Amino acid sequence: MPGKQAAAAEETANAGRIRRGQLLHIVESAERAFAEAGFAGTTMTRLAEAAGLPKANLHYYFGTKEKLYRAVLENILTLWLDDMAPIVPERAPAEALGAYIRAKMGHSRARPHASKVFASEILHGAPHLRGFLTHELRRRVAEKTRVIEHWIARGRMAKVDPVHLFFAIWAMTQTYADFDVQMRAVLGCAALGTAEYEAGEQTVLRLVLHGCGLTTEDINEGEQGPCRS
Amino acid sequence: MPGKQAAAAEETANAGRIRRGQLLHIVESAERAFAEAGFAGTTMTRLAEAAGLPKANLHYYFGTKEKLYRAVLENILTLWLDDMAPIVPERAPAEALGAYIRAKMGHSRARPHASKVFASEILHGAPHLRGFLTHELRRRVAEKTRVIEHWIARGRMAKVDPVHLFFAIWAMTQTYADFDVQMRAVLGCAALGTAEYEAGEQTVLRLVLHGCGLTTEDINEGEQGPCRS
DNA sequence: GTCTATATCGAGATAGAC
Protein backbone atom coordinates (compact mmCIF):
# COMPACT_ATOMS: atom_id res chain seq x y z
CA MET A 1 0.00 0.00 0.00
CA PRO A 2 2.16 2.78 -1.29
CA GLY A 3 -0.44 5.43 -0.45
CA LYS A 4 -0.48 4.48 3.17
CA GLN A 5 3.30 4.27 3.26
CA ALA A 6 3.62 7.72 1.75
CA ALA A 7 1.13 9.09 4.25
CA ALA A 8 3.02 7.43 7.10
CA ALA A 9 6.30 8.80 5.80
CA GLU A 10 4.80 12.24 5.47
CA GLU A 11 3.36 11.94 8.96
CA THR A 12 6.77 10.91 10.31
CA ALA A 13 8.42 13.78 8.49
CA ASN A 14 5.83 16.17 9.86
CA ALA A 15 6.27 14.77 13.34
CA GLY A 16 10.02 15.19 12.99
CA ARG A 17 9.56 18.70 11.70
CA ILE A 18 7.20 19.60 14.51
CA ARG A 19 9.54 18.01 17.02
CA ARG A 20 12.52 19.97 15.69
CA GLY A 21 10.44 23.14 15.75
CA GLN A 22 9.45 22.52 19.36
CA LEU A 23 13.04 21.74 20.34
CA LEU A 24 14.29 24.95 18.73
CA HIS A 25 11.49 27.00 20.25
CA ILE A 26 12.28 25.67 23.73
CA VAL A 27 16.02 26.23 23.33
CA GLU A 28 15.51 29.80 22.14
CA SER A 29 13.16 30.80 24.92
CA ALA A 30 15.42 29.02 27.42
CA GLU A 31 18.38 31.09 26.19
CA ARG A 32 16.59 34.25 27.25
CA ALA A 33 15.53 32.79 30.61
CA PHE A 34 19.00 31.46 31.47
CA ALA A 35 20.51 34.82 30.48
CA GLU A 36 18.35 36.58 33.04
CA ALA A 37 19.16 34.41 36.04
CA GLY A 38 21.93 31.95 35.20
CA PHE A 39 21.68 28.16 35.40
CA ALA A 40 21.00 27.83 39.14
CA GLY A 41 18.75 30.87 39.27
CA THR A 42 16.41 29.66 36.53
CA THR A 43 13.67 27.24 37.56
CA MET A 44 11.98 24.69 35.35
CA THR A 45 8.73 26.50 36.09
CA ARG A 46 10.24 29.70 34.69
CA LEU A 47 11.59 27.87 31.63
CA ALA A 48 8.17 26.37 31.01
CA GLU A 49 6.50 29.78 31.24
CA ALA A 50 9.07 31.21 28.84
CA ALA A 51 8.29 28.48 26.32
CA GLY A 52 4.53 28.67 26.95
CA LEU A 53 4.39 24.95 27.76
CA PRO A 54 3.81 22.77 30.84
CA LYS A 55 6.93 21.76 32.75
CA ALA A 56 6.41 18.11 31.91
CA ASN A 57 6.84 18.81 28.20
CA LEU A 58 10.30 20.21 28.75
CA HIS A 59 11.22 17.07 30.65
CA TYR A 60 9.73 14.99 27.88
CA TYR A 61 11.94 16.65 25.27
CA PHE A 62 15.16 17.20 27.21
CA GLY A 63 15.01 14.90 30.24
CA THR A 64 16.71 17.19 32.73
CA LYS A 65 17.28 20.89 33.26
CA GLU A 66 20.99 20.35 32.76
CA LYS A 67 20.52 18.70 29.36
CA LEU A 68 18.35 21.62 28.25
CA TYR A 69 21.04 24.02 29.44
CA ARG A 70 23.71 22.13 27.50
CA ALA A 71 21.55 22.31 24.39
CA VAL A 72 21.35 26.08 24.83
CA LEU A 73 25.13 26.34 25.24
CA GLU A 74 25.87 24.22 22.18
CA ASN A 75 23.51 26.35 20.14
CA ILE A 76 25.69 29.33 21.08
CA LEU A 77 29.24 28.04 20.73
CA THR A 78 29.50 27.96 16.97
CA LEU A 79 28.84 31.72 16.92
CA TRP A 80 32.01 32.37 18.85
CA LEU A 81 34.30 30.39 16.59
CA ASP A 82 32.71 31.45 13.31
CA ASP A 83 33.27 35.13 14.02
CA MET A 84 37.01 34.56 13.69
CA ALA A 85 36.71 33.54 10.04
CA PRO A 86 37.84 36.94 8.62
CA ILE A 87 41.26 36.54 10.22
CA VAL A 88 43.28 35.02 7.39
CA PRO A 89 46.85 35.88 6.31
CA GLU A 90 45.78 37.03 2.83
CA ARG A 91 43.73 39.93 4.15
CA ALA A 92 45.15 43.21 5.38
CA PRO A 93 45.41 43.27 9.21
CA ALA A 94 43.27 46.39 9.66
CA GLU A 95 40.58 45.02 7.38
CA ALA A 96 40.56 41.57 9.00
CA LEU A 97 40.58 42.84 12.59
CA GLY A 98 37.98 45.45 11.70
CA ALA A 99 35.70 42.80 10.21
CA TYR A 100 36.19 40.61 13.28
CA ILE A 101 35.34 43.43 15.67
CA ARG A 102 32.26 44.37 13.67
CA ALA A 103 31.11 40.74 13.67
CA LYS A 104 31.58 40.49 17.44
CA MET A 105 29.78 43.79 18.09
CA GLY A 106 27.00 42.67 15.77
CA HIS A 107 26.55 39.48 17.76
CA SER A 108 26.50 41.37 21.05
CA ARG A 109 23.66 43.42 19.70
CA ALA A 110 21.77 40.67 17.90
CA ARG A 111 22.24 37.87 20.44
CA PRO A 112 22.78 39.50 23.83
CA HIS A 113 21.19 36.57 25.66
CA ALA A 114 23.59 34.11 24.09
CA SER A 115 26.51 36.24 25.21
CA LYS A 116 25.19 36.41 28.76
CA VAL A 117 24.63 32.68 29.07
CA PHE A 118 28.18 32.10 27.85
CA ALA A 119 29.59 34.74 30.21
CA SER A 120 27.74 33.33 33.20
CA GLU A 121 29.02 29.86 32.42
CA ILE A 122 32.66 31.01 32.19
CA LEU A 123 32.31 33.21 35.26
CA HIS A 124 31.26 30.26 37.39
CA GLY A 125 34.08 27.99 36.34
CA ALA A 126 32.74 26.71 33.01
CA PRO A 127 31.78 23.26 34.36
CA HIS A 128 29.88 22.51 31.14
CA LEU A 129 32.43 23.98 28.73
CA ARG A 130 35.78 22.55 29.74
CA GLY A 131 36.10 20.55 26.53
CA PHE A 132 35.14 23.43 24.28
CA LEU A 133 37.61 25.81 25.92
CA THR A 134 40.61 23.49 26.04
CA HIS A 135 40.07 21.96 22.60
CA GLU A 136 37.99 23.80 19.98
CA LEU A 137 38.63 27.33 21.26
CA ARG A 138 42.27 26.76 22.12
CA ARG A 139 42.96 25.25 18.71
CA ARG A 140 41.19 28.10 16.94
CA VAL A 141 43.07 30.74 18.91
CA ALA A 142 46.39 29.01 18.18
CA GLU A 143 45.53 29.04 14.47
CA LYS A 144 44.59 32.74 14.44
CA THR A 145 47.60 33.60 16.60
CA ARG A 146 49.82 32.32 13.81
CA VAL A 147 48.08 34.69 11.39
CA ILE A 148 48.78 37.66 13.67
CA GLU A 149 52.40 36.57 14.14
CA HIS A 150 52.71 36.29 10.37
CA TRP A 151 51.53 39.89 9.96
CA ILE A 152 53.93 41.07 12.67
CA ALA A 153 56.87 39.21 11.11
CA ARG A 154 56.13 40.88 7.78
CA GLY A 155 56.00 44.29 9.46
CA ARG A 156 52.35 44.72 8.55
CA MET A 157 51.37 45.57 12.13
CA ALA A 158 53.05 46.41 15.45
CA LYS A 159 54.34 43.77 17.82
CA VAL A 160 51.39 42.96 20.10
CA ASP A 161 50.86 39.77 22.07
CA PRO A 162 48.26 38.04 19.86
CA VAL A 163 46.53 36.05 22.61
CA HIS A 164 46.11 39.04 24.90
CA LEU A 165 44.91 41.01 21.90
CA PHE A 166 42.12 38.46 21.49
CA PHE A 167 41.31 38.66 25.21
CA ALA A 168 41.00 42.43 24.86
CA ILE A 169 38.77 42.24 21.78
CA TRP A 170 36.51 39.63 23.36
CA ALA A 171 36.19 41.69 26.53
CA MET A 172 35.50 45.01 24.84
CA THR A 173 32.90 43.65 22.41
CA GLN A 174 31.08 41.21 24.70
CA THR A 175 30.75 43.81 27.45
CA TYR A 176 28.12 45.55 25.28
CA ALA A 177 25.88 42.53 25.76
CA ASP A 178 26.95 41.28 29.20
CA PHE A 179 27.11 44.58 31.08
CA ASP A 180 24.36 46.45 29.29
CA VAL A 181 22.61 47.16 32.60
CA GLN A 182 25.66 49.04 33.83
CA MET A 183 25.99 50.93 30.55
CA ARG A 184 22.34 51.93 30.52
CA ALA A 185 22.65 53.19 34.10
CA VAL A 186 25.77 55.23 33.32
CA LEU A 187 24.43 56.57 30.03
CA GLY A 188 20.99 57.17 31.50
CA CYS A 189 19.17 55.52 28.63
CA ALA A 190 16.44 52.88 28.64
CA ALA A 191 18.09 50.69 26.01
CA LEU A 192 21.32 50.55 24.02
CA GLY A 193 20.38 51.73 20.55
CA THR A 194 22.15 52.23 17.24
CA ALA A 195 23.87 55.40 18.46
CA GLU A 196 25.46 53.67 21.45
CA TYR A 197 26.55 50.65 19.40
CA GLU A 198 28.04 52.90 16.74
CA ALA A 199 30.00 54.88 19.35
CA GLY A 200 31.12 51.66 21.01
CA GLU A 201 32.22 50.09 17.75
CA GLN A 202 34.19 53.20 16.81
CA THR A 203 35.92 53.21 20.19
CA VAL A 204 36.83 49.53 20.05
CA LEU A 205 38.04 49.84 16.45
CA ARG A 206 40.12 52.85 17.41
CA LEU A 207 41.79 51.22 20.41
CA VAL A 208 42.56 47.97 18.62
CA LEU A 209 43.77 49.41 15.34
CA HIS A 210 45.87 52.20 16.84
CA GLY A 211 47.15 49.72 19.41
CA CYS A 212 48.31 47.52 16.55
CA GLY A 213 50.04 50.46 14.84
CA LEU A 214 47.30 50.71 12.21
CA THR A 215 44.96 53.58 11.47
CA THR A 216 41.22 53.57 11.06
CA GLU A 217 41.71 54.49 7.42
CA ASP A 218 43.65 51.25 6.87
CA ILE A 219 40.38 49.43 7.41
CA ASN A 220 39.16 49.80 3.86
CA GLU A 221 42.53 49.11 2.31
CA GLY A 222 41.84 46.56 -0.42
CA GLU A 223 38.17 46.28 0.47
CA GLN A 224 35.66 46.38 -2.36
CA GLY A 225 32.47 46.91 -0.36
CA PRO A 226 31.03 50.33 0.43
CA CYS A 227 32.95 52.55 2.78
CA ARG A 228 31.44 52.43 6.26
CA SER A 229 33.70 54.55 8.43
CA MET B 1 33.08 50.22 91.26
CA PRO B 2 35.31 51.50 88.54
CA GLY B 3 37.15 48.19 88.27
CA LYS B 4 34.00 46.32 87.40
CA GLN B 5 32.87 49.04 85.04
CA ALA B 6 36.20 48.96 83.24
CA ALA B 7 36.01 45.19 82.99
CA ALA B 8 32.49 45.41 81.66
CA ALA B 9 33.51 48.07 79.16
CA GLU B 10 36.46 45.97 78.08
CA GLU B 11 34.23 42.95 77.78
CA THR B 12 31.79 44.92 75.66
CA ALA B 13 34.63 46.22 73.52
CA ASN B 14 35.98 42.70 73.17
CA ALA B 15 32.56 41.37 72.32
CA GLY B 16 32.19 44.12 69.74
CA ARG B 17 35.62 43.39 68.39
CA ILE B 18 34.92 39.67 68.21
CA ARG B 19 31.59 40.36 66.57
CA ARG B 20 33.17 42.63 63.95
CA GLY B 21 35.85 40.03 63.37
CA GLN B 22 33.25 37.32 62.86
CA LEU B 23 31.22 39.52 60.53
CA LEU B 24 34.27 40.32 58.43
CA HIS B 25 35.37 36.68 58.39
CA ILE B 26 31.94 35.54 57.19
CA VAL B 27 31.75 38.26 54.52
CA GLU B 28 35.21 37.43 53.18
CA SER B 29 34.63 33.69 52.96
CA ALA B 30 31.19 34.36 51.46
CA GLU B 31 32.79 36.51 48.74
CA ARG B 32 34.77 33.50 47.55
CA ALA B 33 31.75 31.19 47.72
CA PHE B 34 29.42 33.58 45.85
CA ALA B 35 32.12 34.10 43.22
CA GLU B 36 32.17 30.39 42.48
CA ALA B 37 28.45 29.86 41.99
CA GLY B 38 26.61 33.19 42.00
CA PHE B 39 23.84 34.17 44.39
CA ALA B 40 21.28 31.52 43.46
CA GLY B 41 23.88 28.78 43.05
CA THR B 42 25.37 29.22 46.51
CA THR B 43 23.60 27.46 49.38
CA MET B 44 23.66 28.51 53.02
CA THR B 45 25.22 25.12 53.76
CA ARG B 46 28.07 25.97 51.40
CA LEU B 47 28.47 29.44 52.91
CA ALA B 48 28.60 27.91 56.39
CA GLU B 49 31.26 25.43 55.32
CA ALA B 50 33.29 28.23 53.75
CA ALA B 51 33.17 30.17 57.02
CA GLY B 52 33.74 27.05 59.15
CA LEU B 53 30.59 27.71 61.17
CA PRO B 54 27.12 26.16 61.55
CA LYS B 55 24.45 27.52 59.28
CA ALA B 56 22.49 28.93 62.20
CA ASN B 57 25.34 31.28 63.10
CA LEU B 58 25.20 32.92 59.70
CA HIS B 59 21.49 33.48 60.17
CA TYR B 60 22.17 34.83 63.63
CA TYR B 61 24.59 37.45 62.26
CA PHE B 62 22.96 38.35 58.94
CA GLY B 63 19.35 37.19 59.16
CA THR B 64 18.94 36.06 55.57
CA LYS B 65 21.09 34.86 52.71
CA GLU B 66 20.19 37.99 50.76
CA LYS B 67 21.38 40.32 53.54
CA LEU B 68 24.69 38.47 53.68
CA TYR B 69 25.00 38.83 49.92
CA ARG B 70 24.33 42.57 50.11
CA ALA B 71 27.01 42.88 52.78
CA VAL B 72 29.45 41.18 50.41
CA LEU B 73 28.50 43.51 47.56
CA GLU B 74 28.84 46.66 49.66
CA ASN B 75 32.25 45.49 50.81
CA ILE B 76 33.25 45.44 47.13
CA LEU B 77 31.76 48.63 45.72
CA THR B 78 34.14 51.15 47.21
CA LEU B 79 36.99 49.42 45.36
CA TRP B 80 35.46 50.28 42.03
CA LEU B 81 35.04 53.97 42.69
CA ASP B 82 38.35 54.48 44.50
CA ASP B 83 40.37 53.17 41.56
CA MET B 84 39.35 56.22 39.55
CA ALA B 85 41.12 58.60 41.93
CA PRO B 86 44.21 59.08 39.71
CA ILE B 87 42.09 60.67 36.99
CA VAL B 88 42.42 64.38 37.77
CA PRO B 89 42.95 67.27 35.33
CA GLU B 90 46.34 68.24 36.81
CA ARG B 91 47.99 64.98 35.84
CA ALA B 92 49.18 64.10 32.37
CA PRO B 93 46.61 61.92 30.54
CA ALA B 94 49.02 59.05 29.86
CA GLU B 95 50.17 58.99 33.45
CA ALA B 96 46.64 59.18 34.89
CA LEU B 97 45.14 56.57 32.55
CA GLY B 98 48.19 54.35 33.09
CA ALA B 99 47.81 54.55 36.86
CA TYR B 100 44.09 53.79 36.56
CA ILE B 101 44.69 50.75 34.38
CA ARG B 102 47.39 49.45 36.70
CA ALA B 103 45.09 49.88 39.69
CA LYS B 104 42.29 48.00 37.93
CA MET B 105 44.61 45.19 36.83
CA GLY B 106 45.99 45.02 40.36
CA HIS B 107 42.49 44.59 41.76
CA SER B 108 41.66 41.89 39.21
CA ARG B 109 44.67 39.99 40.43
CA ALA B 110 44.35 40.68 44.16
CA ARG B 111 40.55 40.42 44.47
CA PRO B 112 39.34 38.17 41.66
CA HIS B 113 36.41 36.93 43.74
CA ALA B 114 35.16 40.46 44.32
CA SER B 115 35.25 41.12 40.60
CA LYS B 116 33.32 37.93 39.85
CA VAL B 117 30.58 38.64 42.38
CA PHE B 118 30.17 42.11 40.89
CA ALA B 119 30.16 40.76 37.33
CA SER B 120 27.59 38.08 38.14
CA GLU B 121 25.35 40.68 39.74
CA ILE B 122 25.50 43.00 36.71
CA LEU B 123 25.11 40.12 34.29
CA HIS B 124 21.83 39.09 35.87
CA GLY B 125 20.30 42.54 35.83
CA ALA B 126 21.87 44.05 38.96
CA PRO B 127 18.74 43.73 41.12
CA HIS B 128 20.78 44.61 44.23
CA LEU B 129 22.84 47.39 42.66
CA ARG B 130 20.38 49.65 40.88
CA GLY B 131 21.03 52.52 43.26
CA PHE B 132 24.79 52.25 43.09
CA LEU B 133 24.84 52.17 39.29
CA THR B 134 22.42 55.02 38.66
CA HIS B 135 23.74 57.29 41.42
CA GLU B 136 27.26 56.78 42.79
CA LEU B 137 28.78 55.23 39.67
CA ARG B 138 26.98 57.48 37.24
CA ARG B 139 28.03 60.61 39.15
CA ARG B 140 31.63 59.45 39.33
CA VAL B 141 31.76 58.66 35.63
CA ALA B 142 30.27 62.05 34.79
CA GLU B 143 32.95 63.70 36.91
CA LYS B 144 35.82 61.78 35.29
CA THR B 145 34.30 62.28 31.85
CA ARG B 146 34.76 66.02 32.34
CA VAL B 147 38.45 65.45 33.08
CA ILE B 148 38.88 63.53 29.83
CA GLU B 149 36.98 66.17 27.87
CA HIS B 150 39.22 68.81 29.45
CA TRP B 151 42.31 66.97 28.20
CA ILE B 152 40.81 66.60 24.74
CA ALA B 153 39.86 70.30 24.58
CA ARG B 154 43.44 71.23 25.48
CA GLY B 155 44.77 68.95 22.75
CA ARG B 156 46.50 66.74 25.31
CA MET B 157 44.94 63.57 23.91
CA ALA B 158 42.96 62.45 20.87
CA LYS B 159 39.21 62.81 20.60
CA VAL B 160 37.79 59.61 22.08
CA ASP B 161 34.31 59.12 23.55
CA PRO B 162 35.14 59.23 27.30
CA VAL B 163 32.30 57.00 28.48
CA HIS B 164 33.00 54.28 25.95
CA LEU B 165 36.67 54.57 26.82
CA PHE B 166 35.75 53.72 30.42
CA PHE B 167 33.60 50.81 29.25
CA ALA B 168 36.59 49.50 27.30
CA ILE B 169 39.02 49.86 30.21
CA TRP B 170 36.62 48.19 32.63
CA ALA B 171 36.03 45.31 30.23
CA MET B 172 39.69 44.71 29.38
CA THR B 173 40.93 44.81 32.97
CA GLN B 174 38.08 42.95 34.70
CA THR B 175 38.17 40.14 32.17
CA TYR B 176 41.45 39.00 33.77
CA ALA B 177 39.50 38.16 36.92
CA ASP B 178 36.09 37.25 35.50
CA PHE B 179 37.14 35.07 32.56
CA ASP B 180 40.30 33.56 34.03
CA VAL B 181 39.00 30.05 33.33
CA GLN B 182 38.82 30.81 29.63
CA MET B 183 42.26 32.41 29.65
CA ARG B 184 43.83 29.48 31.47
CA ALA B 185 42.27 27.08 28.99
CA VAL B 186 43.51 29.06 25.98
CA LEU B 187 46.98 29.66 27.44
CA GLY B 188 47.20 26.10 28.75
CA CYS B 189 48.36 27.15 32.20
CA ALA B 190 47.10 26.11 35.63
CA ALA B 191 46.92 29.66 37.00
CA LEU B 192 47.39 33.21 35.79
CA GLY B 193 50.77 34.26 37.18
CA THR B 194 52.92 37.37 37.09
CA ALA B 195 53.97 36.75 33.49
CA GLU B 196 50.38 36.64 32.22
CA TYR B 197 49.35 39.72 34.21
CA GLU B 198 52.39 41.63 32.97
CA ALA B 199 51.62 40.73 29.36
CA GLY B 200 47.96 41.62 29.86
CA GLU B 201 48.76 44.97 31.47
CA GLN B 202 51.16 45.85 28.67
CA THR B 203 48.53 45.01 26.08
CA VAL B 204 45.78 47.02 27.78
CA LEU B 205 48.12 49.99 28.32
CA ARG B 206 49.14 49.82 24.69
CA LEU B 207 45.62 49.74 23.29
CA VAL B 208 44.32 52.51 25.52
CA LEU B 209 47.27 54.88 25.24
CA HIS B 210 47.77 54.49 21.49
CA GLY B 211 44.01 54.68 21.06
CA CYS B 212 44.10 58.03 22.86
CA GLY B 213 46.91 59.27 20.64
CA LEU B 214 49.49 58.84 23.42
CA THR B 215 52.55 56.64 23.54
CA THR B 216 53.67 54.22 26.21
CA GLU B 217 56.64 56.49 26.89
CA ASP B 218 54.27 59.31 27.83
CA ILE B 219 53.36 57.28 30.88
CA ASN B 220 56.27 58.43 32.99
CA GLU B 221 56.07 62.02 31.84
CA GLY B 222 56.27 64.09 35.02
CA GLU B 223 56.34 61.01 37.26
CA GLN B 224 58.92 60.89 40.00
CA GLY B 225 58.70 57.21 40.93
CA PRO B 226 60.87 54.52 39.40
CA CYS B 227 60.37 53.71 35.74
CA ARG B 228 58.29 50.59 35.36
CA SER B 229 57.84 50.11 31.64
C1' DG C 1 26.23 33.77 71.83
C1' DT C 2 26.30 29.11 69.90
C1' DC C 3 24.67 24.99 67.84
C1' DT C 4 21.33 20.75 67.03
C1' DA C 5 17.19 19.44 65.44
C1' DT C 6 13.37 20.57 62.84
C1' DA C 7 9.64 23.16 60.23
C1' DT C 8 8.21 24.74 55.84
C1' DC C 9 8.40 25.61 51.27
C1' DG C 10 9.68 25.28 46.50
C1' DA C 11 12.68 22.88 43.47
C1' DG C 12 13.37 19.09 39.83
C1' DA C 13 11.41 15.16 38.25
C1' DT C 14 7.76 11.57 37.16
C1' DA C 15 3.31 8.66 36.96
C1' DG C 16 -0.35 7.93 34.57
C1' DA C 17 -4.86 9.75 32.43
C1' DC C 18 -6.05 11.51 28.04
Next chain:
DNA sequence: GTCTATCTCGATATAGAC
Protein backbone atom coordinates in the same frame (compact mmCIF):
# COMPACT_ATOMS: atom_id res chain seq x y z
C1' DG D 1 2.59 13.42 22.25
C1' DT D 2 0.54 16.20 25.89
C1' DC D 3 -0.67 17.70 30.39
C1' DT D 4 -2.41 17.31 35.56
C1' DA D 5 -1.41 15.80 39.84
C1' DT D 6 2.01 14.25 42.74
C1' DC D 7 6.50 12.48 44.70
C1' DT D 8 10.81 13.38 46.85
C1' DC D 9 14.53 15.98 48.17
C1' DG D 10 17.15 19.81 49.45
C1' DA D 11 16.73 24.63 50.16
C1' DT D 12 16.11 28.66 53.59
C1' DA D 13 14.98 29.70 57.93
C1' DT D 14 13.89 29.04 62.93
C1' DA D 15 12.91 26.98 67.67
C1' DG D 16 14.76 26.01 71.61
C1' DA D 17 18.44 23.43 74.41
C1' DC D 18 22.93 24.62 76.10
